[in-house]
Amino acid sequence: MTAREQIRVLAKGEDAEAIRVAGVKQYRRPSRALLDEFPHWFVVTRAVDLPDVADWVKDANRRRKLRGLLIHVGSDVQFATAWLQRAEIHALAPTLVHSDIAVLRRVIEAWAAGAQDRLIADATVQDGKLFVRTCGLELLEVAAGEVQGLRRVPSDELSEFEIDPDNSYLYWPSADVHIGVESIRVVVDPELHTKLRVEAIAYEEAFGRAIRALREGQGIRQRDIPNLSAKQVGRIERGEARPRLETLRSLAAAHGMEVDVYLDALAKEAAG
Numbered sequence: 001m002t003a004r005e006q007i008r009v010l011a012k013g014e015d016a017e018a019i020r021v022a023g024v025k026q027y028r029r030p031s032r033a034l035l036d037e038f039p040h041w042f043v044v045t046r047a048v049d050l051p052d053v054a055d056w057v058k059d060a061n062r063r064r065k066l067r068g069l070l071i072h073v074g075s076d077v078q079f080a081t082a083w084l085q086r087a088e089i090h091a092l093a094p095t096l097v098h099s100d101i102a103v104l105r106r107v108i109e110a111w112a113a114g115a116q117d118r119l120i121a122d123a124t125v126q127d128g129k130l131f132v133r134t135c136g137l138e139l140l141e142v143a144a145g146e147v148q149g150l151r152r153v154p155s156d157e158l159s160e161f162e163i164d165p166d167n168s169y170l171y172w173p174s175a176d177v178h179i180g181v182e183s184i185r186v187v188v189d190p191e192l193h194t195k196l197r198v199e200a201i202a203y204e205e206a207f208g209r210a211i212r213a214l215r216e217g218q219g220i221r222q223r224d225i226p227n228l229s230a231k232q233v234g235r236i237e238r239g240e241a242r243p244r245l246e247t248l249r250s251l252a253a254a255h256g257m258e259v260d261v262y263l264d265a266l267a268k269e270a271a272g
Helices: 032-037 047-062 078-086 100-110 181-188 190-217 230-237 247-254 257-269
Strands: 007-011 023-029 038-044 066-072 093-098 121-128 129-136 139-141 169-172 179-180
Touching: 032 038, 032 047, 032 066, 038 047, 038 100, 047 078, 066 100, 078 139, 078 230, 100 121, 100 230, 121 169, 139 181, 179 181, 190 230, 190 247, 230 247, 247 257
Parallel strands: 007 023, 007 038, 038 066, 066 093
Antiparallel strands: 121 129, 129 139, 169 179
16 A cells, blocks of 8 residues: 555544545544554544544554544634543644644645655744654754754744745745754754765665666666766766756666656666
8 A cells, every 4th residue: 555545534523624635535433443454544633522532542542553633723722731631632642733724734645645754744933942843743852053054044033934835844034044854853863964874875876876787788888978978977876976857867868768767767777
């Protein structure tokens, strides 16, 4: 099953249509048998309806199928804790309480794309700290001054950011600064920066080897690639440079292929 096919949603009340995501099935009250059939479940409900779904939520959590309890509170944010207590819901899988139903839909869309750990659900700045909740419902906290790029943003403008339409980064227009989840994670976990660099190098070397193998398999010389020098091709094949789209077009053209077909051929070559 694809990531989209693995996800199911229990949508309670009037919010059902507002959080509907193409290809992700919703249910008003799914059976326990259905709960066992799919690995990733979300519950979207208004705070006042929590008691009606509490038993199902607890059951899904016990079975380790609950990926997120998404609670729409409207303007009654101050009563969210009271409704959770009334429903006797404690120690659950990640819970997101929000007044903006679009944020809750954003989470489900990211899971459907398999990108929940890379995309941003919401963010805020408090007392000089940046708090970012990913669509995987992980909460990241970092001092703004520790994030490269944010040092250029005046402290009184830190809260003046936007989340880009793809939810992949935060944008501060006044300083033209873009910050993604990865930039924050490497500050929270310095060892991650080294790990990501090692993975990137390994990827580039494997990609370069596939480019070389495919070229040599068709008897094409490095100097035969249009718009590229033999030196440029050599750097790409050694993993010293990552090809841009125009470079890929040139490589694909030398093989008599469209870019998508060429990339498929590279993937097969890399897989052995």
